[in-house]
Each structure stands twice: as C-alpha cells, then as structure tokens.
Amino acid sequence: MDLMLLAPELTLVVTGLAVLLIGLFIPVGSKKILGFLATLGILAALALTVTSLGTEATMFDETLSIDALSQFFKIVFLVVLLLVSIASIKYTEGSDNTEEFFSLAIFATIGMMFVASANDLMVLFVAFELASLATYALAGFEKNNPRSIEASMKYFMIGSLSAALLLFGISFIYGMTGTTSIPAIAANAGGLVTNPIGIVALVLMLAGFGFKIALVPFHMWAPDTYQGSPSVVSALLAAGSKKMGIVAAFKVFIIALIALQAEWQMVFAILAVVTMTYGNVVALSQTSVKRMLAYSSLAQAGYISMAFVVLTPMALGGGILYALSHGFMKAGAFIATGAVVYMVLSQNKNTENPDHLDNFRGLGRRMPITALSMTIFVFALAGIPLTAGYMSKFILFSSTIQSGLVWLAVIAILNSALSLYYYARVVKYMYFLPTDAERVSEPLPYTIALAVAVIGVLAIGFWPEPFVHWAMEAAKVLIPGGI
Amino acid sequence: MIPIELYVGLAVIIFTIGLYGFMTQRSGIRMLMSVELMLNSANLNLVAFSSYNADLTGQVFALYSIALAACEAAIGFAILMTIFRMRDTINLDSFNILRW
Amino acid sequence: MLNKEITFNPMKILTSAYHFFRPRALGITVAFLFLAVLMVSVFFTSWPSVDQLPQNLEDPSNIEGIGVMIFTDFVVPFEILSIVLLSSMIGAIYMAKGDDAQ
Amino acid sequence: MAIGDLAFLIPLLPALAFVLTFFLGKKLPNGGAIIPIAAIATSFVISLLITLNLLQNPGEVITQSYSWFAMFNLGILVDPLAAVMLTMVTFVSLLIHIYSVGYMSHDRSQSRYFAETALFTASMLSLILSDNILQLFISWELVGVCSYLLIGFWYQKPAAATAAKKAFLTTRIGDVMFLAGIVILFSDLFKIFNGTIPDGVFIMRFDEIFAHIPELAAMNANILGMEVSHITIITLLFFGGAVGKSGQFPLHVWLPDAMEGPTTVSALIHAATMVTAGVYLVARTFPMFIAAPDTLLVVAYLGAFTAIFAATMGIVMNDLKRVLAYSTISQLGYMMLGLGIGAAIGAEAVGMSIFHLINHAFFKALLFLCAGSVIHAVGTHDMRQLGGVAKVMPITAATMIIAALSLAGFGIPGTIFGTSGFFSKDAIIEGAYLFGESSGMWIPYVLSIVAALLTSIYIFRLIFMTFFGKPRTDYGGHESHASMTIPLSILALLALFFGGLTSRRFNDFVSETFGNNFVNMNIPELAEMGGYHLAAHVGHEPVLILWMPLIVAVAGLLIAYLIYGLKVVNMDNLVSRNNPVYKLLYNRYYQNAIFTDFISVKIIYEGFAFAVRSIDRGFDWVVNWISDVTIETGDSLRQFQTGVIQTYATAVVAGVGLLIVLIKVIMEVI
Numbered sequence A: 001m002d003l004m005l006l007a008p009e010l011t012l013v014v015t016g017l018a019v020l021l022i023g024l025f026i027p028v029g030s031k032k033i034l035g036f037l038a039t040l041g042i043l044a045a046l047a048l049t050v051t052s053l054g055t056e057a058t059m060f061d062e063t064l065s066i067d068a069l070s071q072f073f074k075i076v077f078l079v080v081l082l083l084v085s086i087a088s089i090k091y092t093e094g095s096d097n098t099e100e101f102f103s104l105a106i107f108a109t110i111g112m113m114f115v116a117s118a119n120d121l122m123v124l125f126v127a128f129e130l131a132s133l134a135t136y137a138l139a140g141f142e143k144n145n146p147r148s149i150e151a152s153m154k155y156f157m158i159g160s161l162s163a164a165l166l167l168f169g170i171s172f173i174y175g176m177t178g179t180t181s182i183p184a185i186a187a188n189a190g191g192l193v194t195n196p197i198g199i200v201a202l203v204l205m206l207a208g209f210g211f212k213i214a215l216v217p218f219h220m221w222a223p224d225t226y227q228g229s230p231s232v233v234s235a236l237l238a239a240g241s242k243k244m245g246i247v248a249a250f251k252v253f254i255i256a257l258i259a260l261q262a263e264w265q266m267v268f269a270i271l272a273v274v275t276m277t278y279g280n281v282v283a284l285s286q287t288s289v290k291r292m293l294a295y296s297s298l299a300q301a302g303y304i305s306m307a308f309v310v311l312t313p314m315a316l317g318g319g320i321l322y323a324l325s326h327g328f329m330k331a332g333a334f335i336a337t338g339a340v341v342y343m344v345l346s347q348n349k350n351t352e353n354p355d356h357l358d359n360f361r362g363l364g365r366r367m368p369i370t371a372l373s374m375t376i377f378v379f380a381l382a383g384i385p386l387t388a389g390y391m392s393k394f395i396l397f398s399s400t401i402q403s404g405l406v407w408l409a410v411i412a413i414l415n416s417a418l419s420l421y422y423y424a425r426v427v428k429y430m431y432f433l434p435t436d437a438e439r440v441s442e443p444l445p446y447t448i449a450l451a452v453a454v455i456g457v458l459a460i461g462f463w464p465e466p467f468v469h470w471a472m473e474a475a476k477v478l479i480p481g482g483i
Numbered sequence B: 001m002i003p004i005e006l007y008v009g010l011a012v013i014i015f016t017i018g019l020y021g022f023m024t025q026r027s028g029i030r031m032l033m034s035v036e037l038m039l040n041s042a043n044l045n046l047v048a049f050s051s052y053n054a055d056l057t058g059q060v061f062a063l064y065s066i067a068l069a070a071c072e073a074a075i076g077f078a079i080l081m082t083i084f085r086m087r088d089t090i091n092l093d094s095f096n097i098l099r100w
Numbered sequence C: 001m002l003n004k005e006i007t008f009n010p011m012k013i014l015t016s017a018y019h020f021f022r023p024r025a026l027g028i029t030v031a032f033l034f035l036a037v038l039m040v041s042v043f044f045t046s047w048p049s050v051d052q053l054p055q056n057l058e059d060p061s062n063i064e065g066i067g068v069m070i071f072t073d074f075v076v077p078f079e080i081l082s083i084v085l086l087s088s089m090i091g092a093i094y095m096a097k098g099d100d101a102q
Numbered sequence D: 001m002a003i004g005d006l007a008f009l010i011p012l013l014p015a016l017a018f019v020l021t022f023f024l025g026k027k028l029p030n031g032g033a034i035i036p037i038a039a040i041a042t043s044f045v046i047s048l049l050i051t052l053n054l055l056q057n058p059g060e061v062i063t064q065s066y067s068w069f070a071m072f073n074l075g076i077l078v079d080p081l082a083a084v085m086l087t088m089v090t091f092v093s094l095l096i097h098i099y100s101v102g103y104m105s106h107d108r109s110q111s112r113y114f115a116e117t118a119l120f121t122a123s124m125l126s127l128i129l130s131d132n133i134l135q136l137f138i139s140w141e142l143v144g145v146c147s148y149l150l151i152g153f154w155y156q157k158p159a160a161a162t163a164a165k166k167a168f169l170t171t172r173i174g175d176v177m178f179l180a181g182i183v184i185l186f187s188d189l190f191k192i193f194n195g196t197i198p199d200g201v202f203i204m205r206f207d208e209i210f211a212h213i214p215e216l217a218a219m220n221a222n223i224l225g226m227e228v229s230h231i232t233i234i235t236l237l238f239f240g241g242a243v244g245k246s247g248q249f250p251l252h253v254w255l256p257d258a259m260e261g262p263t264t265v266s267a268l269i270h271a272a273t274m275v276t277a278g279v280y281l282v283a284r285t286f287p288m289f290i291a292a293p294d295t296l297l298v299v300a301y302l303g304a305f306t307a308i309f310a311a312t313m314g315i316v317m318n319d320l321k322r323v324l325a326y327s328t329i330s331q332l333g334y335m336m337l338g339l340g341i342g343a344a345i346g347a348e349a350v351g352m353s354i355f356h357l358i359n360h361a362f363f364k365a366l367l368f369l370c371a372g373s374v375i376h377a378v379g380t381h382d383m384r385q386l387g388g389v390a391k392v393m394p395i396t397a398a399t400m401i402i403a404a405l406s407l408a409g410f411g412i413p414g415t416i417f418g419t420s421g422f423f424s425k426d427a428i429i430e431g432a433y434l435f436g437e438s439s440g441m442w443i444p445y446v447l448s449i450v451a452a453l454l455t456s457i458y459i460f461r462l463i464f465m466t467f468f469g470k471p472r473t474d475y476g477g478h479e480s481h482a483s484m485t486i487p488l489s490i491l492a493l494l495a496l497f498f499g500g501l502t503s504r505r506f507n508d509f510v511s512e513t514f515g516n517n518f519v520n521m522n523i524p525e526l527a528e529m530g531g532y533h534l535a536a537h538v539g540h541e542p543v544l545i546l547w548m549p550l551i552v553a554v555a556g557l558l559i560a561y562l563i564y565g566l567k568v569v570n571m572d573n574l575v576s577r578n579n580p581v582y583k584l585l586y587n588r589y590y591q592n593a594i595f596t597d598f599i600s601v602k603i604i605y606e607g608f609a610f611a612v613r614s615i616d617r618g619f620d621w622v623v624n625w626i627s628d629v630t631i632e633t634g635d636s637l638r639q640f641q642t643g644v645i646q647t648y649a650t651a652v653v654a655g656v657g658l659l660i661v662l663i664k665v666i667m668e669v670i
Helices: A003-025 A032-051 A068-091 A098-117 A121-139 A146-177 A182-187 A190-194 A197-213 A221-228 A231-256 A258-283 A289-310 A313-347 A368-382 A388-402 A406-431 A444-462 A465-478 B004-024 B028-052 B057-087 C002-006 C010-043 C063-071 C075-096 D002-006 D009-027 D034-056 D080-103 D110-129 D133-151 D158-192 D206-211 D213-218 D230-245 D251-260 D263-272 D275-284 D286-290 D293-316 D320-340 D348-378 D394-408 D420-439 D443-467 D482-514 D523-530 D543-565 D580-586 D588-606 D617-639 D645-669
Strands: A057-059 A064-066 D062-069 D072-078 D220-223 D226-229
Touching: A003 A032, A003 A057, A003 A098, A032 A068, A032 A098, A064 A068, A064 A098, A068 A098, A068 A231, A068 A313, A068 A444, A068 A465, A098 A121, A098 A231, A098 C075, A121 A146, A121 A182, A121 A197, A121 A231, A121 B057, A121 C075, A146 A182, A146 A190, A146 A197, A146 A221, A146 B004, A146 B028, A146 B057, A146 D645, A182 A231, A190 A197, A190 A258, A197 A231, A197 A258, A197 A289, A197 C010, A197 D645, A221 A231, A221 A289, A231 A258, A231 A289, A231 A313, A231 A465, A258 A289, A258 A406, A258 D617, A258 D645, A289 A313, A289 A388, A289 A406, A313 A368, A313 A388, A313 A444, A313 A465, A368 A388, A368 A406, A368 A444, A388 A406, A388 A444, A388 A465, A388 D158, A406 D158, B004 B028, B004 C010, B004 D645, B028 B057, B057 C063, B057 C075, C010 D645, C063 C075, D002 D034, D009 D034, D009 D110, D034 D080, D034 D110, D072 D080, D072 D110, D072 D133, D080 D110, D080 D263, D080 D275, D080 D348, D080 D482, D110 D133, D110 D263, D110 D275, D133 D158, D133 D230, D133 D251, D133 D263, D133 D275, D158 D206, D158 D213, D158 D230, D158 D251, D206 D213, D206 D286, D213 D226, D213 D230, D213 D286, D220 D230, D226 D230, D230 D275, D230 D286, D230 D293, D251 D263, D251 D320, D263 D275, D263 D320, D263 D348, D275 D286, D275 D320, D275 D348, D286 D293, D286 D482, D286 D523, D293 D320, D293 D420, D293 D443, D320 D348, D320 D420, D320 D443, D348 D394, D348 D420, D348 D482, D394 D420, D394 D443, D394 D482, D394 D543, D420 D443, D420 D482, D420 D543, D443 D543
Parallel strands: none
Antiparallel strands: A057 A064, D062 D072, D220 D226
C-alpha cells in the first residue's frame, strides 16, 4: 500500500485546514491571499494526481481502489475546483468569510474524489455526504440574499431526502448480499436478481444518485439551486458534483449491480429520453441565464445517461469523455455568467435579476473576453465541431447507432439540434442586440478562469486523441472484457 | 426466532411515515424530523441485517450514519435559523421566489 | 356541551375527514403507493439469514468487534467522517451566526 | 511535385490572414486589407500552379494524410475536382477582396470585415481540400458560422441580425441531416470492419468510403415496409445537407434574406463560397450517389424544380439584389440537375455541373459586384427608382450586360463562339434531354428549358429597368473607383470567354476525378449495382434540341425588351394587386410567410423541424395547432416547477414508486 496514492487528497485536506486557520488570524483586507493559497494547493494536488496516472492499486482492505477511472474523475473534479477557486478569488474579495468559502469548496471536492476512488458502499456513502454537506452551506453563502438561502434550503431538503433514500437502498443491498464491498456485491448478487427487493434497492439508489445527476424526476431542486446560488458555486455543483453522481452510478450499477443490467438499462433508457427532452423543452422559454444553463445541464445529464443504455466500451468512453468536456463547458459558462453578474452588481447593488438575459445585451462590446468565452462554451454545449462538446457527442451518438439503438440516437440528435435555439439566443443577445452601456474592465481572476476553461474546451475539440484514449482506458475499468 | 421480515417491514413503515411527513408538513423543523425518521429506519434495517447475517459491517455503517444524521441536522437547523431571521417563519411552502 | 361531543354526526365527520385529507391527498396516495410496493417486495423476498444468531455468553456485547472494524476495515470512512464533521461544523456556524459579527 | 507539397498552405494562409487582420487590422490602412489580399493571392498562385501541373497528369493527384485520433485523420486531397474549385474560389475571392477595398472604405469596422471574409475563404478552401468526410463536415460548419457573422455584419440593423439567424438556423437543418448521414456511414463502416480497424486505415477518408460502397449498398433497412439500402439513406441525408447549404427548395428561404450583409459578402456567398459547398459535397461523394439511383432521381427532380421555382420569383422582384439571389437559387438548381442526370451519363455529370458552377461563379460574382457598384454610386437597390444608369456608369453597365448574356446563355451551338454560361447551361439542358431519352422521364428537361426562358426574361428585365430608359428618380451617381472597375473587367472577360476556351477539355479533366492513384472507381459498374445503364455521351442530340436553349434565351430577351424596353404592354394592369398570379408571385408563393413564421420561427425553434413541411395553406390550421400545442406543453411543463419544496419531495417519491412499478411491469412483459 502506497500512501503516496492518497497524496492529492491529503494535500487538499492540509490546504483546506491551512486556509481555515490562517483566515482566523489575518484582517479582512488581506484575505485575498487565502484564495491564492487555495489555488496553489489545488494545483499541487492536480500535479500529484497527474504524476500518479497509470497506477492501479487497492488500499485499506480494498475499501479504496485507484485505477484509470478514479484518476480520470479525480482530475475532472480538481480541474473544476481549480476553475472555481481562481474565479472565487474575485468573488470573495472583501468578504469576511473567505476562509469558510475556500475550505468548504475544498472539502466538498475531497468528498467527490473519495467517491471516485471508493470501492465500498460505506466509503461511497460517507464521501457522498461529505460532498453534499459542504456544498449546502456554499449554496447559501450569500446569507443576506433570500434567493441564495432559498437555493440552499431546497438543495438541503431534497438532498437529505435522497440521502435517506440512498441509505435505505444500500441497506437492502447489504441485507441481500451481506457485504458493502462493491466487487463482493457483484459476486453475491444472485439474490438481488431473483427477489423483488432487487429492483426496489436499484431504484432507491438511483434516486440517490439521480438527485446529484439531476435526472427527471429527481431534478426539481436543480434549476432553483443553480439559479439562486452564487455563480461560482453553481459551477461547482453543475460541473463537479453532478459528475460525482455519474461516477458513483458507474461504480454501483455497472460494477456492483451488473447482474441487474436489464433492469437498470431500462430505467436509464426511460430517464435519459425524458430528461433530455424535458430539459431542452423547458430551457427554451427561460430568461434567466443561470436557469437556462441549469435546464441545459439536465439535457446534458440525459445525454451522458445514454452511456448506461448502450453499455459498450466506446459508449462508456464517450460518456466519460463527455463528463470531462461538460466539466469545462459548464463550469466555464457559469463562471462567465458569474463575471456578468459581478459586473451588473458592481454597477447597481440592488439589481433584481442580475443574470437576466437582458444584462447580456451587447456584452460583445462591454466585456469582449467574457462574451467570446461564453460564445465558445454555449457552442460547445450545443455540439458545434472543433469543440469538446462535438467530440463527446460524436462518440456517444455514433456508438449508440452502432449498437442498434437508432431511435435513441435520433431523439438525442433532434434534441441537440433543438438546444441550439436557446444557446444561439444568448449569442444573439451578446453580439446582435444594441446597448448604450460603456465597456467595463473585466476582473482578472474571472478572465484567467475563463481562459483555462476555453483552452480545455478547444484542446479536446482540436486534439481529442489523447483524451479519447484516456477515457477509453477509464471505461475499461468498468467492463474489462468489453460486452 | 423473530422472522427478519418483521424488522424490515417495521423499517419500511417508519420510512413511509417519514416520507409522508416530509411531503406534507409545512414546517421546516417537522421536515427535518421526518428525515431523521427515514435515516433511522435505514439504520434499523442495517442493524437487523447485520445480526441476521452475523456480520458487524451493518452496525458500523449504522454508527456512521448516525453521525452523518447529526451533521445533517446541524446544517439543517442553521439554514432554518437563517430563514427564520429573514422571514420570521419557517413554513417552507411560502418560500418560493425561485420557480418556473 | 357534553351532548354535543358524543352526538354522532356522520356529515360532520365526513366534512372534517375531507378537510383533513384534501390537502394531503397527493401525499397520502404517494406514500401508500410507496408503502405497498415496498411491503410487497419485502415479504416476497426470501432474505438470507443464519440459522442461529451467534452468541458469545462470556461477552454478549459486540462493541469490541465494532471498534476493531472501525479502525481496520472501515478506517477510510471514519477518516472521511472527521472531515464531514468539520465541514458541517464550519457550514453550520457560518450559516447560523448573525451579521453582528462584522 | 514540389508545388503539390505546398497545397496545405492554400487554406492556411487565409486563416493566418484572419488572425493577423483580426488583431492588427485596425492599425493598418484600409483595415489591413492588404494582408488577406496578399494571402489569398498567394493561395491563388499555388492553386493555379497545382491545377496546371495536374492538367499534364490528371492521374497523379496530391494526397497527404496524418492520423488525427483513433481511426480518423486530417489530410488534403487535390484531385481535378478540388483543383478547379480551389482555383476558382481563390480567384473570385481575391477579386472580391480587391473590390471590397473600395466598397468598404467608408465602413468603420473594415478590419473585422476583412478578417471575417478571410476566415470565410479559408474555411471554404479547407472544405474543398478535405480528404475525409469528418474534416469536410468541420469546415462545413465553420463556413456556416462565418456566414452567420458576415450576413449579420451590420448587426445594428435588426433585419441583418434576423437574416443572419435565419441563415444559420435554416442551413442548420441541413447540417443535422448531414451529420446524421455521417454518423450512419461511420457506424456502417465500423460494422463492415467488424469493429477492428487496422492501423493506418482511416475509415472516414473518401477512398476508404468509396471502396466499401458495395457493402453499404448491400445493407438494407426496413422503413415503413420498404426495403431501403443504407447507401440510399446516407446519400439522401448528405443531399439534405446540400439542400440546406446550396439553397435548394424548400430550404432556400435563407438565401434571399442573406442580402442584408454587405453586397460583397453576397457576392462571396453566392459565387465562390457557401452555396457551392452543397454542390461540391454531392460532386465529391458522387460515386455513392451513382450507386443510389433513387437519390439521384430526387436530386434531378428537386434541382429542376428549384430552377423553375426560383426563376418565376426572380421575375417579379423589384429589389436588384433579390433578383440576383433568386437567380442564384435557380442556377444552383441547374447544378443539382446536372448532378442528378448522372443517372444517365455517369461521371460526366460531375464535369458538367462543376463547369456550370465555375462559370456561374464568374458571372454571378460579376452581377453582384456590378449591382454593388450601382448601389454604391446611386444609393438604392429598388429597380423602380433606377433607370438610365448606363449613361453615368458605362463600364459597370457594359460588364453587367456581359454577365447577363452569360447568365441567359447566349452562344452558337457547335462552335466555340458563346458566353461561358451558354456552354455549361446548354450542356446541362442537353444532359436533361438525354436523361429523358434514356429513362422516359421528361419532366426535368421540360422544367429546365422553361426555366431557361424565365432566366432570360428576368435578367433582361433587370438590365432594362436599371440601365436603360429615363431615370425614374433623382439620383446622383458616378462611375466607381478603379479598384472596383478593374475586378469587374477581369470577371467580364472570364464570363465572356472562359467557357468557350475550355469547354470540352474541362469536362474531361474533371470527369477524371474518380480514376487516379487515390480513388479508382468504375462508375459504370457502380451504376450497374444501382440497377441501370449509362447512356451515350452528350453531343448527339437532334439539331432542334441543340438550338433550343439559344432560342428560348433570345425569346426571353425579346419579351423583356417588349415589355420593359418598349413598354408595349401596360404593366400597371399586370402588376395590379388584383391580379392573382402576380400577387402569388410577388408574395413569393407566400412561402416567406409560411416558412419564416411557421417553420423557422415556431416549428424549428420548437423542435418539430421535420414534423411539418407543407407549403399548402390548407394545412395552416394543422401547423397552428401543433405549434400552439408545443408552446403550451413547454409552458405547462414549466408549471411543474412550483417552487414549493414539498412538491419537489412528492415528485421524487412518486418517481421512485412509479419507476419500481414500471420496471416490474416491463420486466414481466418482456
């Protein structure tokens, strides 16, 4: 057992604690340094994760497993956290509670990373709760803003409901198999197949994960919370925490409950179609950009769920690559929105809906870098070629057709064509609608975060080879022999 | 020996009561109490299975989940306090600025 | 007064039942659906169980076993739990403390 | 061979020019126009040299491929087809850029203009150079994005922003079909290889695709009880993409509105880039189309129909640029018809169609630039306010008349005397005749000959209304600057002589696209597979048929002269609002109302792009009903999100319960 494999997590813990402690002793004016400190720690953790790429190991009596899949998702979470942390340097500026913000974000990400490497339902559940509990307070970070509090309340309530459902489901799994270890469950799954309780446990756990992934009908908190929370937190939730649900579902369904494959493929087929259609149709008429992004995020969750239905190595690779691309695209889009909100609020502190589409009017002139990045992100979300979104969609959709599920691919392609309408509307507002407002200077941290995300989106779009290869390696962990 | 179905059935009933309370109560505190009911029914399940399988894992899990429930309650009450300060009520059904 | 309480008025009972159920109708329906599905599933499942509960007459408690497991097999969740406690503490204190701190 | 190694520079130089102009343009005179002009001029020289090399030895095409990721590659392919297209695009684009220096000199955002046109040209060039369908699709999308930017160049004008959006979304329908075709093709090829692709095999490359046409044709899908070959489905979807980009009926609606951009952009879109992309796509994948005769029939019929449909509308438009726009649609219809009759004459069809494409590029660019010159000097594009412009702008008038003669197709059959347009259009019409002879389907021929008559009428109507007669309103005006008239003169020379000089040679050259060291297709064999035989070559038709196009062109000129020159017919009666035919035509068959309001705005936006495509107004209420229902569905779905937390919880629990029941029931049933 090599403790170095836990070095990224340990680095993050140390960073979180350091930020918390140092924050106690320095005045508000110099709290900006905490953001830099956190960013440095995250970069170190990212570097440590990258250096340990390619190793495979199980640790602590097989409760943790380090493999290509967990490494891939750890990097996704760290990248999202990095983007969020850079942007938050500006967001938390002047706040008395900088240390709480950064340490909570870091702790939440530690939870996500442990979910990615969990090999035991107990680890998975506790880490899942860590990621949830830390973000409940983050969603309500603006505690004088009723929207933020409402977002936090809804997130918390539905979150604890689904934690209860998840735990109840796990208890049935434990009851039937007598173990919580993921490989051992797969070995003892006979009882789950022959008894009706298998389906009950399956659906209960799906409700728990579906809450994080935001699958219809477990999605209802998501639009409210993404809209009400601070934009950087929405980025963390939509880009990071959603992926945690996906990797947990990958592990639990594809590895542990592979014996119930027919059943959960059916569930995911239904939910994928309903979720992507619902997300896209409802997004059409939204005027709040963050809410629109939330519904688009539903749609994207629907696309990723197709990987469960197709279940070929290529489809899973596509789904995993989509998770990475979506991390960049969605985090970037929310951070760009955050920059706009910041600009609007710094001009008028009492703006009712700072993320309203009207505030994006003429953004191409007012904040050219933000507008250009936002354009790239929404086009990537829509799946325009040479962006990350296109590559992931291409692999995912063509693997769907290849395995004979033409109807599903047709629905998905129609959906993604439909989605262009509301994405293009944002671009229209930014570039084609006139404004008489002056150009404003763009806050540097936001700009850096946007630039990093743009590079990520375009890198996957222009040079997908290594990323696809990497995602396929990760997919091999799920189905070693291929199906 | 008592059949295990009775323990599980009891847990299911308690869980449903919790669900019912969560779906119908307006007060935030009552909703939190309902969540505790659900979590504890899951714990009951875990412990029952643990002894009927002669395996301690379930009891360890139950311990952990009790700790988690405490954390959740702490955060929940803090959020409710903020709401109460802002609105002078903790009836959550009237708190819907964000919708549609 | 006393009379009134024991008067059997079916209409009134129906009315009050109606007022009780109407706003809760959806919740009750959903909860019953859920209960029925789970109950059927639980009782039609053949649960695996050992024939005889293990008994250690000298030391009937299993605290020691649990303690050993916490620090061997399940030490990772235990450690994560420590971060959970810390972060929920931070979160709860942050949310609960008023603005007077500033 | 040395010059062939530089082929990659052809799209790269304009792309670099885009970057440079975008960042440095503002600091340079004329918005940095010199950068794209120099870049495109270099590209033109390289293309020309490559083409000349290739003329010596058409079998030795230039190919370079590099592995991109997995089984995909990046690469270039310059075969006769690509070479002539490259030369034409770089040349026309170069002239348009030179002309733009004068035309855009008063615009404040010149540098943005030149950057965007450079990118537009670069993406079109990379589309032409692609040696695999994936790279082609990426360039294809890039062309779409650039057109969006350029049509909406004056984004302050609401009409321009709307037109840009309309162009983007309408062509997007085609793009979705194209993408679906690629995805099906990819998964079929993957299946053919049994999922294991050897190293060094790039399955989306054209040679690989063409090599597997027999296997693709053998795959059948059952659609509504009909056995349809996969190759038919794929080619139909590809053609769907071409319909969108090349403005074929019914996706042509974006083209006339694309006028809202600067006139030079219209020239670029209509002559050199964008609209020719669709024709090029069909030509490029022609072996697949040959193996799918049903698709070729669709191509031929739709092309012929578009030709006449757009021509009838061209007659009644009063806006100078709109007439030209409909003329483009009509001529694109001819090009598609030319490809469609490949069912009768094989690979020669590609030569004919591309020949017309090139000639069309010359005279259409010329027409647009002349129109731009007139608009620039006079300040209006309503023909009813013009008249007698020939007196103030002699060079413009002369070149425009040459372009009109070329468009109408004046020339003497059997000799080398004739305008460029004559040779190519004549060949297509004769091909349509052969097509009728071999298959018994005469409709395309009849439509194409009537469309030729209409073409002649509308273009001379434009000439007479604009350049002759008395000025109808008071306008100032002067001949344009030399930077504008010199490109006009060069284009006029080409519009006049290019066709006559190259006619036969060109056809043979381009027809060799499918037999060389890269792909070597046996076209007649593919046709056999599609179940038909190829007929003899063009040129053995009855004399009357040979002369027919000229006769109708002259007839059209005479009709236009009588009506608009001598005014023997009182137009007031004809154009009165009470005349139902005129009303129908003037309102463009009401297709704008129907397409824009229902299909573009409601249906496509709301997701029923493919559900309703009927121009019959009798279906109005159906359309209305469906769009209402969609909107209402969207709105009522929104209402679920009540904002009340208890409702959310109920949804979660009900979802769990229902899913359990649903899965149990489904699992029992299956």
